[in-house]
Amino acid sequence: MQKSYQIKVYGRVQGVGFRWFAQNLAQECHIVGWVQNENDGTVDMKIQGDAVDMINFLEKVKRGPGPYSHVEKIVKQPIASFDSNNFAIR
Template sequence: MRTVRIRVYGRVQGVGFRYYTLHTARILGITGYVRNEYDGSVEIVGTGEDASIDEFIQKVDRGPIRANISKCLIEELPEQHFTDFEVRY
């Protein structure tokens, strides 16, 4: 299992990005959360199998059709345990 923090920058708020991430995470079996940040970015923390995390990162880096991603930063974290994937406010 592996946990990552992903910070996504660009036009990522107001375009359905959090719900795209929620849907993608649940399909891939990723647990964790996604939330908007005050600086206009989106923070994602996800835990899952290595291959699932790699695919998750690729899909998040593309985002939903209305998003325009300028930068995606990935940080490895110590393994964290979540029961589900959720949108946090």
């Protein structure tokens, strides 16, 4: 079953390779959508995929790309499905 979410990631998530990490992870987990930095220091994602793949993706996102990043919290909001066939960095 397909799930679609708007995700807001808080913490030390800019300048640490987070978007690149999210893109590679999304490809590995068969997730489509996009990721972008926001002016408030958060990272915003629009993601879509199978429910099981989504759980796997979000669990790994919580860990972040490495020792220089720190995810404080993730806010997940269900959204309407959208058309995409890849995961882009914006």
